[in-house]
Every structure is written in structure tokens, then in C-alpha cells.
Amino acid sequence: MEQNILNHDLALMLSNQCFTLTLLPTECCNFRCTYCYEDHKTTKMNIALVQAIKRLIKIRTDDKDFRYLNIGWFGGEPLLAIKIIQDISNYAKTLSQQKFQFNSSMTTNGYLLTPIIFKKLLSINITYYQISLDGSKDIHDKTRIKVNGAGTFDHIWSNLLAIREIKGDFTIILRIHITPENLSSIIDFIPTLTSHFGNDKRFFIFFKAIENLGGKAIETFSQVGNRTETITHLYKLLGNNINAKQLDQTSICYAAKPNAIVIRANGDINKCTVSLNDPKNYIGKIRADGTLDFDQEKLQPWLDMLQGFNKEVLACPWRMVKA
Numbered sequence: 001m002e003q004n005i006l007n008h009d010l011a012l013m014l015s016n017q018c019f020t021l022t023l024l025p026t027e028c029c030n031f032r033c034t035y036c037y038e039d040h041k042t043t044k045m046n047i048a049l050v051q052a053i054k055r056l057i058k059i060r061t062d063d064k065d066f067r068y069l070n071i072g073w074f075g076g077e078p079l080l081a082i083k084i085i086q087d088i089s090n091y092a093k094t095l096s097q098q099k100f101q102f103n104s105s106m107t108t109n110g111y112l113l114t115p116i117i118f119k120k121l122l123s124i125n126i127t128y129y130q131i132s133l134d135g136s137k138d139i140h141d142k143t144r145i146k147v148n149g150a151g152t153f154d155h156i157w158s159n160l161l162a163i164r165e166i167k168g169d170f171t172i173i174l175r176i177h178i179t180p181e182n183l184s185s186i187i188d189f190i191p192t193l194t195s196h197f198g199n200d201k202r203f204f205i206f207f208k209a210i211e212n213l214g215g216k217a218i219e220t221f222s223q224v225g226n227r228t229e230t231i232t233h234l235y236k237l238l239g240n241n242i243n244a245k246q247l248d249q250t251s252i253c254y255a256a257k258p259n260a261i262v263i264r265a266n267g268d269i270n271k272c273t274v275s276l277n278d279p280k281n282y283i284g285k286i287r288a289d290g291t292l293d294f295d296q297e298k299l300q301p302w303l304d305m306l307q308g309f310n311k312e313v314l315a316c317p318w319r320m321v322k323a
Contacts, residue, residue, distance in 0.1 A: 017067040019060045020260035022273060023053065023088065024074050025081035027265045031109050031152065034143045035179075035210050038076070038276065043265040045084050048288060053263060054091050055290025061095055069096065071104045072254070073126070074273050076265070079112040089124035096125075105129065109144070110156040118163050122170060130206075131156070132175040135185040136192065143182075161196065170202055173245050178209045178230065180222050187237065194241035205238060206245040207231045256305050256317045261292070269294070271302045272318045280321050 026044040029036075045053075061069055069092060073085055089104060096102035105128035106121070113131070133156070134140040141151025163172070174193065178186060186207075197203040209224040209231060224230050235244050254260040255272040261283075262270040269284040269292060270276060283302065284294040305317040313320050 017065055018259050020070040020254050022072040022074055022262040024264045025078055025084040027076040028080050029077045032145055032147055044081055045265050049267050050084055052286050052288050052290050057092055059290050061100055066100050069100055069102045073106040077109055079108055093125055110159055111152055113159050115162040122168055127170040130173040130175050132177055134177045135182045136189045139182045139185040164200055173204050173206050175206045175208050178207055178224055180224055190237050198242040204243040204245040207234045252314045253316055256314045274318055
């Protein structure tokens with residue numbers, strides 16, 4: 001079964017019938033999480049870049065055999081550029097009607113994801129979300145803070161509870177960050193998570209240990225030593241009280257897929273959303289006409305990841321490229 005899943009994913013990642021596009025409409029952020037690896041540039045997509053992305057989508061989806069378009073929204077905090085999100089998403093949705101399947105996701109801190117905004121996003125096919133929490137209010141508000149240093153838990157939690165009451169098909173992954181300092185708090189927080197979201201099959205829990213992903217904050221936090229053992233224990237504590245989203249060893253990272261790219265707010269093309277400014281992660285630029293100008297020398301190491309179809313490499317090619 002596992003091999004069948006892997007073979008299916010491999011077929012899709014090599015197909016011209018599919019295209020995965022991760023977009024950073026802005027690299028600004030309203031948070032200053034203490035462990036963040038990004039540099040919070042004020043860059044935001046301009047009108048010319050938005051038009052170029054639309055042309056790229058049109059070029060890639062024009063083939064009569066095209067089947068799947070996936071757009072992922074990332075940042076910074078993407079909802080700081082919601083008009084850009086709506087513009088591109090509406091364009092893609094219009095193109096997709098009766099031609100191909102269009103799915104969309106978003107990684108957001110959840111602060112601006114009010115029920116009104118959430119309903120608007122659902123209407124343009126953004127149905128899959130990842131929202132991070134660092135535990136209960138007392139711990140979360142020490143690490144996931146606003147630019148002015150204020151806490152963010154109450155606002156995010158209020159949005160989540162309101163979204164839970166909205167009818168519709170969507171998936172929300174609650175990404176729970178683990179550090180040595182907050183581990184006991186996370187254990188105490190599990191009953192709260194299960195009591196509020198355990199009866200809603202649209203919500204999932206994903207435990208993730210904070211890692212050193214670069215940036216200026218790398219010396220300011222410690223990491224869980226026995227990561228696998230700790231996270232396995234936390235999932236056991238969840239039991240069957242809520243859906244769990246565990247790492248699938250057969251999964252293939254978007255960065256390993258030849259038909260997947262990341263476009264930053266300045267038009268640069270990356271393969272991975274981690275270590276955005278590492279030269280090894282820069283593979284080209286999008287042109288005004290929607291075509292892609294690849295740096296073949298920079299692109300080649302990412303394509304080399306396909307050799308041998310090693311599952312560990314395909315699950316996180318960035319670890320190999322940066323080595």
C-alpha cells in the first residue's frame with residue numbers, strides 16, 4: 001500500500017498535467033515569533049508581478065490535458081496582502097471552470113483570519129489551512145508575539161472557535177510547536193484542544209518540534225533532543241479524541257517536484273520556503289510575459305534529488321541541497 005501511494009505521487013510530480021505554485025504575496029509579517037528564520041522584508045508583490053503570475057497560470061493550464069492546479073499561499077503573513085490573494089485566486093478559479101481541478105491552501109498565523117475573511121477565502125477555493133500555536137496562552141504569548149511585543153493567543157483562539165461554527169468543507173491543521181521549555185505546557189494543553197475541536201473532523205493536530213532553520217534567531221532558542229520519542233508520546237496522549245496529522249514517510253515534499261516552484265514577493269523563484277535567502281535556494285526569475293527564466297546551474301541539484309527516488313530525500317530535499 002505504501003509503495004502504491006509513493007508511485008502515485010511520483011507519477012503526479014513528473015506530470016505536465018499538474019502544477020504546484022507556492023506564492024508569497026508579501027514578506028511582511030505582523031508577528032515577530034522569537035524563533036522565526038525570516039527577515040521580515042517589506043516586499044510586496046507589485047501589479048506587474050501579479051499580472052506575470054496570471055500569465056504563468058494561463059500558460060501552464062492552457063493545455064487541454066491539464067488536470068490539477070495547486071496554489072499555496074505563504075509569507076510573511078499572506079493575509080496582509082489579501083487583495084493580491086483574491087485577485088490571483090479569482091483568476092485561477094475562473095480559468096478552472098469545467099477545465100481542471102483547482103485547489104488552494106494557506107499557511108497563516110491566524111490573527112487576521114476572521115470568520116468574514118475565512119468565508120471569502122473559502123469562496124475562492126482556499127480550503128486547506130495550517131495555523132500555528134505554541135501551547136496555551138501563557139506560553140504562546142511569550143513566543144508568538146506581534147511586532148509591538150503584544151500577545152496573540154486570545155485573538156487567534158477566538159478566530160478558531162468562530163471558524164469552527166462555519167458550515168463547509170475545509171481542513172485546518174493546528175500546528176503545535178514543541179520546545180524543551182513548553183513541553184509540559186503542551187501536555188496540559190491537549191485536553192483543551194480535544195474538548196474544543198475533537199468532535200470536528202475538519203480540524204487536525206500536528207506536533208512539530210522547533211528546528212534551527214537559520215535566520216538571526218538561531219541562537220535564541222533550544223531544541224528538543226529526543227524529538228521522535230517526544231512527538232510520538234504526544235500523539236499517544238491525543239488518543240482517538242481528535243484527528244492527528246502525522247508525518248507520512250511516503251510523502252513527497254513540494255520542493256522535490258519538478259512541476260512545483262515558489263515565487264517570492266520580488267519575483268524570485270525558489271524551490272523551498274525555508275532559508276529563503278540562501279543562494280542554493282534561488283533558481284531563477286519570472287518574466288513579465290509569464291515565462292520562467294531558470295538558472296540551470298542552481299536548478300540542477302534539485303532535479304538530481306530524483307535519482308534513485310530515495311524516500312528520505314524526497315520528503316525533504318532541502319536537507320540534501322544545503323549540505
